[in-house]
Amino acid sequence: MLRPGTLAARRPADAGRGRRTARRVAAAVAALVAVAPAALAGCSSIPTSGDVRLGEGGVVDEGEIVNLPYGPRDGADPHDVVEGFLTAAQAGPNNPQQFTTAKEFLFGDQAAAWDPTATVAVYEGDILVEADAVDENATVATVHATVSVAATLDAHGFYTEEAVPVPVETEFGLVREAGGQWRISALDDGMFILDALFATSFRETRLYFPTTDHRFWVPDQRWFPRNGWRTEAVREVLAGPPAWLQGAAVGTVPDGTALDVSAVPVNEETGRAEVRLTAPFAQMETADRALFAAQLSATLADGRATQPVTLYADSVEQPVPDEPAPRAVRTEGEPLVLLDGVLHTVTDRRLVPFERDVTWDGVADPTALAAGPAATPIVVRDGTSRIVRLTDGGGVVTTGANLVAPSVDRFGTVWTSGEPGTLQAVDPDGTVHVVTADWLSGRAVTGLRVSPEGARIAIVSVGPTGPQIDVAGVVRGVDGVPGLGGPVRVARTVPDAREVQWSGSTSLLVLTWDVTGRSAIWSVGVGGLSTSTGRSRELSGVAGPQQLAAGVNDLGIYAINEAGTLVVRQVSGQWARIQDGVRLVAFQG
Known part of the structure; x- marks a missing residue:
């Protein structure tokens, strides 16, 4: 269908090729979709109270949904053969027989x-299938299929949205076999999947790689075919961190280590995933083997805390010592709120005066708040030209023109913008690092946020192509000086992005403002969002949001609306009022 790494031929259908009347692949695919609601049987009731967390719930597998496609029909013409193939291919990712039926075409x-799965195109609407006219004695034929592609998965399962749906056409060559049946003889690698089928066909899976100091896991969101997802996940773990995370996270196995058997089953008697590896794995140090086992246990957890694993090298079980594992990503501490010039925390939806002394150091116009883990340090942006430390002795952190709202990482480093194309990272001792990256050149940063484990940074920037959101690895040298790795572009469908917050281990909240002054909140995924289609979505219910506060925790999402009221989002999707007259809100970490 799609050539690996590309979107094949991006062109609308040409009406002047002498084709027969086109038909749309709709009814057969709709029948596949109709299988999905069966998975809902036996679900518990939907909660209607409590705070909401976005982006973390999609990893629990609520039973398998199996699509059963039809094979080729005797006497089918070229159009019907391609139509049947496209429908059967969409059933492959979660079918025990995988793509066996599709290959019959x-x-x-x-x-x-x-x-x-070299390239998977997530489309909306129908597939338009058109066949060039052939006579009854023809032995070759050509059929064209056109879809509106909203997102793609690459060969490694990484999800990327299109800014707007893109018309994509692919071509099939067919031959008539000796028995008179038409079969497809030429096609591109890859497949199409209807957006309504996406999450029932591909399983959201977070790979975990350790930070360079082995203290935390760095999550990396992928989507794999539901049938055999464990095998694909282990292969990608063995391959090491993706390019954009290299230097921010590390691999755990020696080069050349691979699966010895192309399957990762879970033993029904022991409940342990069995991972059989090639010989190099046996040469690993004991501590490294424990780290790798913990990495697989976290990656294959399937909604549980961990998945026990048994490791083999050359069919010999390898002992795994019980060693401390890296910690999962989490934002620690309650939200901080500025009300009437006094700092508070939000505790049980009530504002409680902050228990430690703060030093305002001449701050005249507090416009943004940030804090490190355990509220060390707490900093505030004064106007847009300086950032001031409120705790730990006070003092000016940095100054500059049009500084963005700061973010404090787990090392106590304060991040903000600098000149166009640069960031500032200020260490606890006051050392200012100017952080540059080629991909930021010529772009003005309007928002940023470092993830809780300190290995990733989400950046909103504006340049000649308009606003965009990138997530990059944070690379620290042996001297601790921070730098940026290569980025991944996310949230292409989100317009007018201005500020960003981490709202889950692989999800973000984005605050947008358009030219009319309308503001909105969007939820987006780094590698796809935990929704049925994986695409970003706007969150309604807040009138003119002015600020956001979110974290990787269970404390909820907070916003300040245009009236200065602090609200929190509940599981029901409704926003509950907490306090009027609030000026600033921020999570620690």
């Missing part, structure tokens, strides 16, 4: 050569 060696 292929001719000769194509059944073995076709790689269905």
